[in-house]
Amino acid sequence: MAVNAPADTVTLTIDGREVTVPRGLTVLQAAESVGIDVPTLCNHEILEPVGACRMCVVEISPGPPRPMASCTTPAADGMTVKTDTDEMQQIRRQTIELLLQHHPLDCPYCDQSGTCELQDETFGLNIWSSPFETVSKAFPEENLNEVIMINHNRCILCYRCVRVCDEQMGVHALDVSDRGSKSFIVTAQHKFMDCERCGMCVEVCPVGAVLSRPFKHQARAWQTVQTQTTCPHCSVGCQLQLESRKGTVLRARARPVAEPNRGILCGKGFFGWEHVNDPSRITAPMIRRGGELVEVGWPEAIEHVGDSLLEIARREGPESIAVVAGNELSVEDGYAFARLARGALGTANVYQAESGFAKAADAIEAHLGTAALFPDQDAVLNSDFALVFGADVNGTHNVLAAHMKAAARAGQMSYATATRVGSGLDVFANSKLRIKPGDEISFLEALAEPTAESAAALGIDSAQLSGLAGKLKNAERAFVIWDTGAWTRGREAEIATAASRLASTTGATLCPLPETANAAGIWRAGIGPDLLPGRIPADDSESQAALGTAWNSPPTGCGRDFAELSSSGELAALFLAGIEDSAQLPGGTVNAAALDDVRLLIVQATHAGPLTELADVVLPGAASAEKDGHLISFEGRANHLEVSVPPPGHARADWEIAARLAEYVGFGFGHRTSSGLWQELGSFGVAQHQPGDPPAIKENGQVRQPTADLPLVLANETNLFSGNRNLRRGEVLSGIYSECVEIGSSDADWLGLSGGEQAVLRSAFGSVDVEVQIDDRVPAGVVYLADGLTGAAGEQLYPGGADGRPVSLRKAGPA
Incomplete structure (x- = not known):
């Protein structure tokens, strides 16, 4: 036993080596901390352990007289662990042999060849054949959506794909059907997988079961050049590995597991690289x-x-x-x-x-000083309470939103959403409400000084408004979070000023999210x-x-x-x-x-x-x-x-x-x-400015009321599959989300519109022809237009800022 070991550590012996690790680690983690390799197929460093594959079994004494899964067994003081005995090796051999009974030996054809974990373990244990009768599966490959496919024949039922979608992304787009050896992976909706297309199910799959359709048969792992770099699609700054061959970017991987993305990517980072290979690139002066x-x-x-x-x-x-x-x-x-x-x-x-960020940052710096900018992500994820308002941050900064959902799910933080349309963050929010586009400043002012009158003016329940204000004020560590993108256009400084006043009143920390990777x-x-x-x-x-x-x-x-x-x-x-x-x-x-x-x-x-x-x-x-x-x-x-x-x-x-x-x-x-x-x-350093004059009260944040001719209000913001023009180049992301506007079903009925129909979206300044999609995440009276679409730009409707402005929508054709 180690002498004077801290109370928050445990000391155990693994393969004859004394190991001291923080209390709460598993036996597997303790072994890995000193470089002892214990094979595993279901475990992944960003996922909770489940002990599904039984490859990581070890002998533990004192303990039950049977092999124990090291990934789910907590390390404890006085344990003696043996990881590499003949019996453990035989158990692992039999596990692999049983998997190979069903797993097709199509390595030369499989995209995972060279990075396949089952392949690695098979070779590592010198397994060249299976003593069991081969029982091949015969499922056809299945396209789950535009970018992800599944080969059920290769699946080893590690459940990583299901778990990462649940635990890290907070989406639950995949599930397991049936039981025992007949189990197989299905979409949670039991139909087309309408998910966030983050690609993380592809990333964590240890074999070639869940596949990237754009990458299929493009190259072998050993043929690619791997480069560690930063994703350029938003301001989270995700670290990733780009794989290229002969000067062509083929795919991105969520590697290494590092800050700030902690081993995950969104669909933009995983699939948004067609612009680099675009044949229409400018190649000469x-x-x-x-x-x-x-x-x-x-x-x-x-x-x-x-x-x-x-x-x-x-x-x-x-x-x-x-x-x-x-x-x-x-x-x-x-x-x-x-x-x-x-x-x-x-x-x-x-x-x-x-x-938008530059104007918001100028306003915040003028009122609260430079120190009020650039909060730490870890502080956000360990806060007592956070308010996300305005645009759907799950669409604008998806990886940060995924971290927030995971933190809320684990009880690390609590947050509320106050968005204009349904948000991907809503599922784990302890409070959610809808504010009309254009009312955001009035909403922030009402939070600073909540009254029944201000709640009524916003169409919000008075108790809910007061409750949000109380949480912001009473929380020891509170954050106010918003995207500074398209929806703030024309009122960036006013929104930031109202947020600064709310921060001054409640003691909350501001977290403005820059709209581009390097704004x-x-x-x-x-x-x-x-x-x-x-x-x-x-x-x-x-x-x-x-x-x-x-x-x-x-x-x-x-x-x-x-x-x-x-x-x-x-x-x-x-x-x-x-x-x-x-x-x-x-x-x-x-x-x-x-x-x-x-x-x-x-x-x-x-x-x-x-x-x-x-x-x-x-x-x-x-x-x-x-x-x-x-x-x-x-x-x-x-x-x-x-x-x-x-x-x-x-x-x-x-x-x-x-x-x-x-x-x-x-x-x-x-x-x-x-x-x-x-x-x-x-x-030269960076100038630091001290807090200035207190922010002034903004009397009314509404942009403009609807009229009889323009009865709807436009919500113009970045979504999961839009943003900068580069994301719309090529077929992958542009094929996921079409050039369209979204309305709720009640408005569709009122306007006589059906999904997929062409319509005319009109403002006081101009009009655009768009396809209509119906989605009840959009409240009645609101038309949702994603920013960054090539055909339906908000700037064509209202130069200088379209969000919160009145519009009309009618079926295309004669008026």
């Missing part, structure tokens, strides 16, 4: 000549852009040039363009693309006309001097507001990096007129789109899988990007293009890699 874009080499493109910008700066002044950095660029990319603009071109007109990184890097790198005020003379030394060029002071500059007629050249849609311009499409007025429009992007059609010069940038750098998550965590595949053709990393332009105009960066830019930016 192009210059418009005679009205047509003509491909040129990099030397000619750099010379043309550099000379054109210098000439405009000479004739009209550098202040006539503006640079906009997209929110999906890496931190290094954004910093490189800020340095190009300020240090090389001499213009302070450098902007972050339209970002927080571009914001924190200080990409703005009144900011220097590190969010230092542009008029700070000491910082200007430090930057001047680092850049070998004095940075410019404050620039102009983009809306004012774009409407002044004085904007001569506009450089858009990482932007493919006018909705991404600062201020959104309301400032799109600037695109027609500039004399030189440079668009740097990965794919052709509406902006490249207008551009005078197009420069091919790199996708996230093709460059290194960093993305900043909602926690403020710096997550690393690694190069998984080379950029196609002559495409280059965005920071590299900025560096080559800066060098051409005489102010080179002096860095050959992005890591030099990262270290340089880090040397």
Whole structure:
């Protein structure tokens, strides 16, 4: 027995080695902690143990005179454990032999070959045949949905797929039918598996039973190159493994088990990689000549852009040039363009693309200080109470929502939802209510000071409103969580101000979730006309001097507001990096007129789109899988990007293009890699602001009431299968969720609409033709339109923000 072992540990002997581990670990975990390998097929590090496969049996004394499953047996003081006796080896051999009685030996054909755990254990035990009569199953392969299929013949009934869907994702899309050896995996609905398409059932399957349809027969595991990188599809910052072959991304895996995703992914991270391999990628620089874009080499493109910008700066002044950095660029990319603009071109007109998070963060920082931003995920998941309001976070930040559901299921946390449509978080919420799109600010103000009148105005039960307010105020650790995406457009700062006031009143911590993978990184890097790198005020003379030394060029002071500059007629050249849609311009499409007025429009992007059609010069940038750098998550965590595949053709990393332009105009960066830019930016630090004036009361958060002509209210938010344009490229995710609007069945009856019909969605500004889907998660009087769809954009209905605005919906055809 170990001397002076802490009270919260246990000491046992495993295969002759004395092991001390924290109390509560299993025998299997204790063995693994000292490198003793105990075979298992059903156990998985992100799942609760069930002891289904019996491969991990060990001898334990003192204890029952029979083999014990080490995965379900708690380690205890004084135990003596033997894992590798002849008897244990024979039991494992018989277990494998029994499995092989039914399991088809189709390894050369199976996608799991090379990573199959049954294959590994069979070879490890030197099993070359089974003494039992082969009883083959003969089930046909079954497509469970658009992306997942199952081969029942290979299933070993470990139940991992069922358990991960339950325990980690909180969905319960899979179940087990029948009993004993006749058991098999079925969809919980006993029909088409209408789940979240996260792919985790595929990820945890130890054999080739649950399969990815897009990956089927694409490559063997040993033929792929594995790269650890960060998912670029939201601001959770999931760590994953990209597998590629011959320069093509084939699939993503939820590996390693690390923060922040803890071994899980959502459908966007698992399946959302078609954009990298898209044949319509921009692969070479192009210059418009005679009205047509003509491909040129990099030397000619750099010379043309550099000379054109210098000439405009000479004739009209550098202040006539503006640079906009997209929110999906890496931190290094954004910093490189800020340095190009300020240090090389001499213009302070450098902007972050339209970002709800940037405006919300500015408001929160002004009222509560910088320390009020970037809460820790672990603190959220161990909070006493959390309120999720606005958009469905299960759709916008699915992995965080999955963690919240798992934590609530385990009793770690309690949360409530106050969303406009049914949320995937509702299933484990201790309180859920619906608020009308446009009423969110009024709702936050009512929570700060709940009254019967405010509850009635919102159509909420007064007791429920008071109960929520009380939980926020009485909880020792409370959080207010919301997505800063499309639904906040046009009122980002107002929502954040109301949330800040609620935080001041109740003591809750705010958790705004950036709408893109690196909106927080571009914001924190200080990409703005009144900011220097590190969010230092542009008029700070000491910082200007430090930057001047680092850049070998004095940075410019404050620039102009983009809306004012774009409407002044004085904007001569506009450089858009990482932007493919006018909705991404600062201020959104309301400032799109600037695109027609500039004399030189440079668009740097990965794919052709509406902006490249207008551009005078197009420069091919790199996708996230093709460059290194960093993305900043909602926690403020710096997550690393690694190069998984080379950029196609002559495409280059965005920071590299900025560096080559800066060098051409005489102010080179002096860095050959992005890591030099990262270290340089880090040397400036990040400005910390103290709390400012208390947030003012907002009297009314409603955007606009419905009318007789426009009787419905629009809910415009990101969902599980929409978001940035990259997710809609290819057939996988776009095939899961069509270009549509959703309405409840009562409204469908009233409007005379059926699911799958074409309809016209109209606003005061325009209309779009859409397919109708009927789903009762959408309340009566509300029309749900996912953001990021290519055909039905909310910006076409209400430029500058469509959510909460009145609309009408009628069957397509003559009015």
